[in-house]
Amino acid sequence: MTLVAWTIGILMFWPILWTFLTSFKTEQDAVLMSQLFSTGWTFENFGIVQERSDYLRFAMNSVIIAFGSTLLCLLFAIPAAWSMAFSPSKRTKDTLLWMLSTKMMPPVGALLPIYLIFKEYRLIDQHIPVLIIMFMLNLPLVVWMLFTYFKEIPVDILEAARMDGAGIWQELSRVLAPMALPGIASTFLLNVILAWNEAFWTLKLTDVHAAPLTVFIASYSSPEGLFWAKLSAASTMAIAPILILGWFSQTQLVRGLTFGAVK
Amino acid sequence: MATRHSQGLARLAVAPSVIILFLWMIVPLVMTIYFSFLRYNLLNPDIGGWAGFSNYYYFITDDSFPGAVLNTLLLVASVIAVSVIGGLGLALLMDQPFWGRGFVRLLVISPFFIMPTVSALVWKNLLMNPIYGLFAYLQELVGLTPLDWFAKVPLLSVAIIASWQWLPFAALIILTALQSLDEEQKDASAMDGARFFSYFRYIMLPHLARPITVVILIETIFLLNIFAEIYVTSVGGLAGNLTYLVYFQGLLNFDIGEASAGGLIAVVLANLVSIFLVRVIGRNLEI
Amino acid sequence: MSRIELNAVRKNFGTLSVINGVDLDIYDGGFTVFVGPSGCGKSTLLRLIAGLEDLTSGHILIDGRDVTELGPAQRELAMVFQSYALYPHMSVRNNIGFPLKMAKQSEAVIDAKVRKAAETLNLKDFLDRRPGQLSGGQRQRVAIGRAIVREPKAFLFDEPLSNLDAALRVQMRLEIMQLHKSLGATMVYVTHDQVEAMTMADRIVVLNQGRVEQVGSPLELYDRPKTLFVAGFIGSPKMNFISGALASKHGAATIGIRPEHVQIGDASGAIHATIRIAEHLGSDTFIHVDSADLGAMTVRATGNIEAAPGTALSLTLDPARIHRFDASGQAIF
Ligand SMILES: Nc1ncnc2c1ncn2[C@@H]1O[C@H](COP(=O)(O)OP(=O)(O)OP(=O)(O)O)[C@@H](O)[C@H]1O
Ligand SMILES: [Mg+2]
Numbered sequence: 002m003t004l005v006a007w008t009i010g011i012l013m014f015w016p017i018l019w020t021f022l023t024s025f026k027t028e029q030d031a032v033l034m035s036q037l038f039s040t041g042w043t044f045e046n047f048g049i050v051q052e053r054s055d056y057l058r059f060a061m062n063s064v065i066i067a068f069g070s071t072l073l074c075l076l077f078a079i080p081a082a083w084s085m086a087f088s089p090s091k092r093t094k095d096t097l098l099w100m101l102s103t104k105m106m107p108p109v110g111a112l113l114p115i116y117l118i119f120k121e122y123r124l125i126d127q128h129i130p131v132l133i134i135m136f137m138l139n140l141p142l143v144v145w146m147l148f149t150y151f152k153e154i155p156v157d158i159l160e161a162a163r164m165d166g167a168g169i170w171q172e173l174s175r176v177l178a179p180m181a182l183p184g185i186a187s188t189f190l191l192n193v194i195l196a197w198n199e200a201f202w203t204l205k206l207t208d209v210h211a212a213p214l215t216v217f218i219a220s221y222s223s224p225e226g227l228f229w230a231k232l233s234a235a236s237t238m239a240i241a242p243i244l245i246l247g248w249f250s251q252t253q254l255v256r257g258l259t260f261g262a263v264k
Numbered sequence: 265m266a267t268r269h270s271q272g273l274a275r276l277a278v279a280p281s282v283i284i285l286f287l288w289m290i291v292p293l294v295m296t297i298y299f300s301f302l303r304y305n306l307l308n309p310d311i312g313g314w315a316g317f318s319n320y321y322y323f324i325t326d327d328s329f330p331g332a333v334l335n336t337l338l339l340v341a342s343v344i345a346v347s348v349i350g351g352l353g354l355a356l357l358m359d360q361p362f363w364g365r366g367f368v369r370l371l372v373i374s375p376f377f378i379m380p381t382v383s384a385l386v387w388k389n390l391l392m393n394p395i396y397g398l399f400a401y402l403q404e405l406v407g408l409t410p411l412d413w414f415a416k417v418p419l420l421s422v423a424i425i426a427s428w429q430w431l432p433f434a435a436l437i438i439l440t441a442l443q444s445l446d447e448e449q450k451d452a453s454a455m456d457g458a459r460f461f462s463y464f465r466y467i468m469l470p471h472l473a474r475p476i477t478v479v480i481l482i483e484t485i486f487l488l489n490i491f492a493e494i495y496v497t498s499v500g501g502l503a504g505n506l507t508y509l510v511y512f513q514g515l516l517n518f519d520i521g522e523a524s525a526g527g528l529i530a531v532v533l534a535n536l537v538s539i540f541l542v543r544v545i546g547r548n549l550e551i
Numbered sequence: 552m553s554r555i556e557l558n559a560v561r562k563n564f565g566t567l568s569v570i571n572g573v574d575l576d577i578y579d580g581g582f583t584v585f586v587g588p589s590g591c592g593k594s595t596l597l598r599l600i601a602g603l604e605d606l607t608s609g610h611i612l613i614d615g616r617d618v619t620e621l622g623p624a625q626r627e628l629a630m631v632f633q634s635y636a637l638y639p640h641m642s643v644r645n646n647i648g649f650p651l652k653m654a655k656q657s658e659a660v661i662d663a664k665v666r667k668a669a670e671t672l673n674l675k676d677f678l679d680r681r682p683g684q685l686s687g688g689q690r691q692r693v694a695i696g697r698a699i700v701r702e703p704k705a706f707l708f709d710e711p712l713s714n715l716d717a718a719l720r721v722q723m724r725l726e727i728m729q730l731h732k733s734l735g736a737t738m739v740y741v742t743h744d745q746v747e748a749m750t751m752a753d754r755i756v757v758l759n760q761g762r763v764e765q766v767g768s769p770l771e772l773y774d775r776p777k778t779l780f781v782a783g784f785i786g787s788p789k790m791n792f793i794s795g796a797l798a799s800k801h802g803a804a805t806i807g808i809r810p811e812h813v814q815i816g817d818a819s820g821a822i823h824a825t826i827r828i829a830e831h832l833g834s835d836t837f838i839h840v841d842s843a844d845l846g847a848m849t850v851r852a853t854g855n856i857e858a859a860p861g862t863a864l865s866l867t868l869d870p871a872r873i874h875r876f877d878a879s880g881q882a883i884f
Contacts, residue, residue, distance in 0.1 A: 003362040009354065010368035013432070017374055019398065020386050034401035077284065080277035088274035089551045096282060098546050103289045105538035107489045109510040110531040111292030113299060113524050116515065137288040144281060157636035160603050165697070166624040166653035169273055179640040198379040200492035205515070215492070218381040222496040229389055229396070236382045247377030248370050255440040258433070258482065262545050263441050263475045267605045269622055 017240070023233035031229040046234035053231075056238055059217035065128055066203070066213050067196040070135035071189055074143040077136075079185070082147035083177060087156050097148065100141040101260060108201045119206055126208040134206065135196050143192055146257045150184025151177070187253035190246055197243045214239040293531070299524035306518035319525035326522075328509055336505040336533075339423055340487045344480055346427040351434025351479070352472070358435070359442045369439075376432040380492035387425045388414060388497045418503035425493050430486075434479045441475035442468070474544070481541035488534050506530050553614045553704035553737050554579045555600060560609035562595055562761075569595050571761040572609070577705075577739060578754075582731050585741045586748045586784070587758035593741045596758065597707050600739065602626045613704060624653075629698035630707040633714065635690045637682035643669075643693050644678040650701040668696040671730075688719045695730070705737035712747065724751060745787045749773075757781050779880035782807050788837055790874070791848045803875035803883055810837065810851035812872035815864050822866040824848070829858035842866065 011018075023031050027041050050056055085093045115134070124130040154177070162176045178185070200215040207216055218239050221232045247254075255263055303315045323329060358369055375383065391398045392413035400410030413421040445468065491507050494500050500508045510530060514523030555577040562570035569592045577583050585593045598604045600611060602623035610619045618626050629650075637646050645652075647668055651661045669675045672692040682690055691711060698706055711727075712720045728751055731738050742748055748755050749769045757764040757772065757780070764784075765777045776782035782790050790807045798806045815838070824842035831854070838850045838858050850866065852858070875883040 002357075002360055003364070006357050006360075006362050006368050007364065009357065010371035013428070014371040014374055016383070016386055016391060016428070017378065019390055020382075023390060032396040034396070034398055077281045081281040084274035084277040085551075088270055090271070090275070094546065094549060094551050096278065097549065097551075098542050100281075100285055101545065102535075102538050102542055103285050105485045105534055105541065106289060106293075107507065107527070107530045107534045108491075109489070109507050109527040110296055110534075111288075112510065112527060113514050113520050114292040114295035117520070137284060140281060140285060155634055155636065157632045157634045158638060160623075161630070161632060161636035161697075162638075162649075163603070163623045164601060164628070164630045165650035165701070167649075168624075168653075171653060176638060180638070182640075194377060198377070200380045201489070204381075204492065204495065205511075215379050215381045218379065218385060219492075219496050221385055222381075222498065224389070232385060232389060236386055240378050240382050243379070244374060244377045247374070251370070251373050251436070254373075255437050259437060259475070259478050260545050262478045262548050263437050267602065267622065 017244070020233045020236050023230055024237045026230050026233075028227035028230045031233070032227065046230045047238065050231055050235045050238065054217055054220060054235065056217065056235065059212060059214050060238070060242075062128065062207075062211055063197055063213035063215075066132050066135055066211075067193045069128075069132045070139065070196050071143075071192040073132070073136040074140050074192060075147075075185065075189065077140060078143040078147050078188075079173070079178075081144050082151050083173060085144075086148050086151035086154075087159055097145065100144055104138075104141040112205065115202075116205060125206055126210045126212065128211045131203065131206050131211055134202050135199060138199070138202070139192050139195060142195070142257065142260075143188055145260045146188040146191065147181070147184065149256060149260075150181055150188070153184075154180055187250055188257065190250040191254060191257045194243055194247055194250065296524045296527050296531075299520050300528055302521050304520040304524075306520060315521055319521040320529075323513070323522050323525045323529070326509075326513075328504065328512075332504055332506050332509040335419055335503050336488060336507075338419060339426065339490060339505055340484055342423045343426045343430055343487055344483050346423075347430040347434040347483060348476060348479060350427075350431050351438050352476075354431070354435035355438035355442055358439055373432045373436055375428050376430075376436075378429065380429070380490075381496050383429055384425055384493040384496045387421070387428070392421060414497060414499055414502075418497075418499040422490075422493050422497065422499060422503055425497075426487065426490060430483055434483070437475050437479050438472060441472055445471055474548070477544055478541070481537060481544065484537045485534060485541065488530070488537070506533070555705060555737065555739070556610075556612040556615075557596075557600070558610040558612070560596070560599060560611065561607045562592075562599055562604065563607045568607075569761050570599065570607075573761075573763055575756060575763060575766070577737065580735050580737055581753045582728075582738045582740065582751060583754050583756060584748045584752035585739070585756050585758055586743060586745075587764075588784070589743060591758045592761040593743070593758055594709055595761075597630075597709050597739060597741050601628055601630050601707050627701075627704045628707055629701060629703035629705075630709070631691075631694045631698050631711045633710040635682070635694040635714075637690060637693055637697075639682055642679050642681060643674060643685070643696075646682065646693055647674075647696040647700055650697060654701065664700045665696075668700050671699070671733075672696050672726075687715050688723060691715065691723055692726075695727070699730070699734065703736075705739060708738065708740040710741055710743070712742075713744070720747075727751070745785070749785075755785075757784060759784075775882070775884070776874065777882050779805060779807070779876045779882075782874055782876070782882070788849045788851070791845075793845050793848075797845065798875075801873060801875055804878040805876045805880075807874040807876065808868050808872060810849045812869040813848065813850045814867040814869065815850060815852055815856075816867060817865065822868075824864055824866055826858050826860050826862045826864065828860055829856075840864070840866070 022038065024046055025042050025044070027043055030041065085097060119125045119130060159172055159176060162172045167175065198215070203213050203215045204219060207213065218235060221228070221235055300319050301315055303311050303313050305311060354372060358365060358372070389397070394400050394410050394412035403410045489507050490505065491511070494504060494508050500512060504512065506526065507530060510523050510526040513519050513526060557573050557575040560570055560573045561568065573596060585596060587593050595604065599606055602618070602621060606619055610617055612618065613626060638649065641649065644665055647665045648661045651664060669678055672695060674689065674692055674696060677685060677689060682693065685693065712723050715723060724747060740751060752769055754766060755769055755772055756766050759780050765772060765781045772781060772785045776785060783792070786809055788810050790809050792805050792807050794805045798804060822842055822844055824840040827839045827841050830837040834854050836852045836854055836856050836858060838852055840848050840850060842848060877883055
């Protein structure tokens, strides 16, 4: 059992491991399949990638877009989720489900107008506009996740705060937010991961200046002689930060991705 | 917490999100609908005016359309089949106690966190390259001719990549659902094979019905829109799906009208699925 | 310390009307208990007083001032919730001090008041713990501490003891009564526990389906219930109700007699019965009997009585203790 499980685990992980190992090889070694471990370990691929494609700028853009859009999401979603979890009205359920359905709109349904608007107003390859698209894209998910976390907080406690003289802002900042902190944190994490990996709008709406790592990698899509070690190095640099975040968030992932339908 | 004051504040607090999402949904959609009835080609700014349903007609009768629909459906169906069946197996396996379970779980879930552009390129080059790829190497080892994956079976290649990404998702969700099964029921079933089978059939499967439904619906929605994998592996011409075709018509052929018509067809298709998903989730939602 | 008046208070949740016109005067310094069956609207009424729900119509006055439109914070009341509703992320000290902090009191004042409350409630050793690290009784005390520090006009309790075990409940009951004495504060207390209501209250308000059935001191309710409902609700074991020929003889549709007001004699008496089952509590015995004339009845007897099932005996009803009710359930005095 243990053996089978480990074998499957390693097979699933193999492409990632292989990429990681290859990124330290010389280009000559990289294409030799027989050579699991290289004879000549080198860090130079990373340097070359940075020099050739300016990795740091793309990484910075990824950080700006992923974290910025997530923060914006939280700013809008915390009040919304608070309201729906603790003061539901007859329409709350419908509102939530409607928000969910906006998340399911295929992006091609919006691609052309958004693209044309971006072109018309020269928004392509700008940080803020992409960040805003990403924010709208993920807002429903963030509202939903926060809603399911807030639902678990007894409303009594917020009422007690009101009795104790807390105003709305104090109720949110001193009682709800600290209690919901673990939920808010995992929502934050999952959303950063999703925004980091989003590869439809970023490919279409950014180019160089504001482009995140998805675009950076896409620039390696045309083969050019021996380039696997560099491709691997670039890939490793693009996925490593988020993979590690992902490992931390995996226990909360299910709830977020199934909209509370599976806990 | 139901005073007029707090209710008022509550409505005020949802309003920004609702307004933003409403605009995000409605403005592009209305524009897309509008474009789809126009003669609108960026390369031919002189041609204009109403097109009636001709954009739809041209999109549907385009040579690539039947292929794109077929590719879309095949991709969705095959990846879901693989990820649900494989995910069920993986989940059952990882639900057993074994040494290093937490670590194996991390290994298995990892592909889900890899950005699609990276997984596509890594698979295309490091694994599926007909000359230097790992698969080619393995095939040669056992005396087979290496397969040129992306030239010979482009759709299958994309499906494999997508399966690799989505299998962990299905496995993780099914595993979570499994672990919420009553421990005692599990202990009682830790018996012989026949008993395991009936336990699986009569207790586990019914319990898993809903998570599996959710997996299928969510994956359907994401897989209908799969794009990056096709785009960066440059197999759009061979194995393009509807999403790719819309992109191709709109941003490569600059035929905004026809692409918009295609986009709306995709919207309708996705909505057919999302209605079911919203129902399933709504049934489970207590307010 | 305050007087709370309710005038024609109504509350609907959508089409469901939960409180149907309640007029009530809660005296300054009194201990008023709301009792009633589950779902009768006790909590709702308390929350209306607290300001956590809006009134559909009617008015609430505190010390003569109309507070109907004021929010919970401005009413200067304190509430102790059934779930305690402590802030799990704050220490006991900060929990108790929270209302003072919200009132922008200085650190020194907060510290002094928290210390004093902790002393009163025996919480001194736990001030730096989180609520999660306390026992049920201690949590209860923290909740009370949080209520007393701000010196509210009145205390509202919603079934505060229902999550505690029996022994602790008795102890906390006494502590709350003591607190009431020492603070002299107005307290409104919701419970559906008979014993709590009878022992703690100056005045009991019996609610039924969103209406006040009767208001009075515990003994008034016990001795002179105004309706069939109150008669059945107050007292344990329940009052026996008899209708039919015997009731008509007394000029009533239904008569009621409490188990303690039925005497047992040998089989030669007027009303014949057989013992179905006996519950020995030590101090008392509750004997459930079947009577051909009156149906099933409960009788309260001394603790050491022999009562084998199947034994025949006779019952005598104390005529002075018979309650009479008309067909609409109103008492006939
Ligand atoms: N927010 C609400 N929305 C709709 N109905 C409600 C709401 N709160 C209470 N109710 C209904 O009002 C009625 C009275 O509820 P309330 O909580 O006041 O009862 P209670 O007397 O406190 O009962 P218990 O002894 O079980 O606590 C119940 O039928 C309840 O279902
Ligand atoms: Mg109640």
